[in-house]
Amino acid sequence: MRKQLISAILLCFCLSSFVSSQDIASSIKNYELSKSDIISRGRNLLLDSYIAGDLDKVNEAYLYLNNKVSDENYAAFNSFEQIYLGVLTKNYSFSLKEILRIDSISKLETLTRRKTQIKPNEDQLSGKLAENSFIYLQNMYKNIEASTLSAVDKSMLTLILNDIFKENNPKGSLEMKDKVQEEINKQCDSFLASYPHSIYEHYVRNYIRFIVGPSDYGFGMDFSIGYANAGSKHDYIKDGFAAGFGWDFHHKKLGLFTRINIIGTSTKKDFYFTPTVILPSGSSVTYFAPELSLGYETLNNRTVTLIPFAGIGGYFCDPVQTDKDSHPELKNQELGSFSYQVGLNCDIKFKNNRANPYLQNEYSYNGIRLRAMYIIPTSNKPELRGSQFMITAGWALVGYGKKRSL
Numbered sequence: 024m025r026k027q028l029i030s031a032i033l034l035c036f037c038l039s040s041f042v043s044s045q046d047i048a049s050s051i052k053n054y055e056l057s058k059s060d061i062i063s064r065g066r067n068l069l070l071d072s073y074i075a076g077d078l079d080k081v082n083e084a085y086l087y088l089n090n091k092v093s094d095e096n097y098a099a100f101n102s103f104e105q106i107y108l109g110v111l112t113k114n115y116s117f118s119l120k121e122i123l124r125i126d127s128i129s130k131l132e133t134l135t136r137r138k139t140q141i142k143p144n145e146d147q148l149s150g151k152l153a154e155n156s157f158i159y160l161q162n163m164y165k166n167i168e169a170s171t172l173s174a175v176d177k178s179m180l181t182l183i184l185n186d187i188f189k190e191n192n193p194k195g196s197l198e199m200k201d202k203v204q205e206e207i208n209k210q211c212d213s214f215l216a217s218y219p220h221s222i223y224e225h226y227v228r229n230y231i232r233f234i235v236g237p238s239d240y241g242f243g244m245d246f247s248i249g250y251a252n253a254g255s256k257h258d259y260i261k262d263g264f265a266a267g268f269g270w271d272f273h274h275k276k277l278g279l280f281t282r283i284n285i286i287g288t289s290t291k292k293d294f295y296f297t298p299t300v301i302l303p304s305g306s307s308v309t310y311f312a313p314e315l316s317l318g319y320e321t322l323n324n325r326t327v328t329l330i331p332f333a334g335i336g337g338y339f340c341d342p343v344q345t346d347k348d349s350h351p352e353l354k355n356q357e358l359g360s361f362s363y364q365v366g367l368n369c370d371i372k373f374k375n376n377r378a379n380p381y382l383q384n385e386y387s388y389n390g391i392r393l394r395a396m397y398i399i400p401t402s403n404k405p406e407l408r409g410s411q412f413m414i415t416a417g418w419a420l421v422g423y424g425k426k427r428s429l
Contacts, residue, residue: 058097062088062143065099069108070148073155082112089117098140103187107152110163110180115172118180126226156188175218179227182214186231208232228429237387237423241273245392247417251286254397255409260308263288265413267394269314273423276320278330280368284398284413286310294340294406296356307343310411312336312398314364328370328421338362338400338407360407366396370419392419 056064065088072080085108088099100108102125109118167180189203211232215224251265269282287309294302302308316334323329340358347353372390398411 058092058094059141059144061092062097062099063146065092066143066146066148070146070151074151076158078112081108082114085109085112086114089114093140096141098142100143101149104149104152106183107156107187110167110184111159113166113170115167115170115176115180118183119176122179122183122223122226125230126223153188160184160188175221175223178214178218179221179223182210182227182231185210204233208234232429234428235425236428238426239275241387241421241423243271243273243419243421245269245271245417245419247392247394247415247419249394249413249415249417251288252412252414253288254412256406256411257291259292259294259406260288260290265415267413267415267417271421273421276323278318278320278332278368280314280316280318280332280334282314282316284312284314284396286312286411286413294358296342296353296358300352300356302342302346302350302353306346309341309343311339311341312362312364312411316364316366318368326372328368328372330368331366332368333365334363336362336364336398338398338402338411340406358402358404358406360400360402360404362401363399364396365399366394369393370421387422389418389420392417 065084069081069084069088072078072084093099102121105121106118109115109121163184164181167177170177172180186207189207211227214227215232218224246266246268248264248266251263253260253262264287265284266287267282267284269280271281272279287307289307290302290304292304294306294308296302314334314336316332316336318330318332321329321331338360342350342353342356370388370390370392372388392415394413394415396413398413400407400409400411402408
């Protein structure tokens, strides 16, 4: 009896599974066209009509897919198709709405959750629309101008078509492409000047106008050698050579210089490190002058950057190593003073072949750095009193990151 009961249960289970599989197979076969299928077929019809030059049929398919099929879950066209077809069929509201939709997405907070539409399947529609656009573009511009749209809407549609199809201009070198973008930038500036605070301002600045400039922050380094004039200390030391190396940091027009300046010279008189420790006249000495200066950029073009600066630092005098070795009492002896610095930093830029001359504010460069500087110690010691003048020339590298100027 138990075997018969188990057999009956298994038989019922098998029959149920068979009936269920038949139901789902029937449902799949009889399933009506989904929105994705309708969109795909509609796009194919639109494409065939476009290629055939039947703009009336293109208009019908475009309106049907937008008004009857697409919704918050399903998109019938990508952004390029929506804008282009809207202008082509004179349904300008769809094009303008798409521009504002794209712009609104960029303004959303990162954490804002929004529903993503199902995109149309990949096909050749976008490619063929662009490929045959030369047939229709001139009439599209004329139709925009003859429409009843507001002046700002007309200008916006004209501008976005110019931007989309700027690649239709003769292709060639990178310089040619940049000239085309430069012309688009001028049109954007004209639009922004004519329609300040329009609803399209953010879109024009962020999606069409493309001007690259330096970031607010830059970094530089240099090494230089030159001449040191003893100045008012000429009774104690001779003129000598100067060398310096350092790093500079830039924020907009401000420049912060951190440097080590070194002056090598010799004494004319005995140097008193202490009343009993004396460096004889004619000995070599080295002055170290660490520097922290702040400057302000007064000139910056493709050839020259000028930055007057002023700052604080130190001024330290040491005997050279040979004298320390021959006179042990000179070891660990040093004359030092707090100091002020003023001067002028002049960078003569080399042409940077990697820099694009058609992008504004291309400031990363290497070049010759000329530097003139007064060191003014505050000590009253005769060996340190008075100013020291340095003029140096050397190599400099200054780099800025790039950012888009909105």
